[in-house]
Amino acid sequence: MMILRYSAASPYARKIRIAADLLGLSDRIEIVAASTADPNDTLRTQNPLGKIPTLILEDGVALYDSRVIADYLDHVAGGGKLIPAEPSRRFEALRLQALGDGINDAALLIRYETATRPAALRDPAAIELQQGKIDRALASLEASPLSGAPDIGHIAVACALGYLDLRFEGAWRATHPRLVDWLAEFAKKVTAFDATKA
Structure with a gap:
């Protein structure tokens, strides 16, 4: 095992x-x-x-x-299931995975800066830099809704949104209604999303 x-x-x-x-x-x-x-x-x-x-x-x-x-x-699992074999679909899934993982990278850096560093040593410019990455990524996703069967890109984006819910009280939801709807649909299709919630 x-x-x-x-x-x-x-x-x-x-x-x-x-x-x-x-x-x-x-x-x-x-x-x-x-x-x-x-x-x-x-x-x-x-x-x-x-x-x-x-x-x-x-x-x-x-x-x-x-x-x-x-x-x-x-x-x-046999290949081509979550990482499509067909080139255009494959690289779109991998691009979305990089975007979701990038949101998480930035969110984790903000979390470390605000939760573990003493207040007097926190760097507002560093937080703003990382927040800008998250904001641009979310705006990009809101402008181009995700579609199709769940793939590794969809999973990564869903996990990034879930992490923003967990650590930042879901503040992203107020300004990204299409993403909110997409995540709700994803959670309906992919029951493991709610089952793995922290």
Whole structure:
């Protein structure tokens, strides 16, 4: 059995859990919590970066990060399921995955800046820089609604929106009604989205 090292709040680990469910692989993966801050957690020997998600294969090889894991799981499931084989669809799905992951990257940096750094040391310019990335990405998604069967891009965007709900009280919802509607439809189609909510 494969082992997924994860944290419930991680949008990247959530992406993998949803992908595994859609690919019919959930019963082949044991979900094991990891503490990235704990120097005694075996995560650091499994992944030298000490990051999640990390997927431990049955032969002990560790795969990371979420994009590599998603690609591997799609391959195990026969290929072309969540990462389309046809070039135009494939690169659109991968582009959306990069956009969703980029929203998460920026949101995590804001979270670290505001939740872990002492108030006197916080850098408003750094927060504004990251918020600008999120705002532009959301505006782009609002202007061009997502369509088609769920793929890795849709999953990544959904997880990014879920992370904004979790950490930033869903403030994005007030100005992105089409994205709100899309996420509600995604959650109806992909039951693992609500099942993996932190």
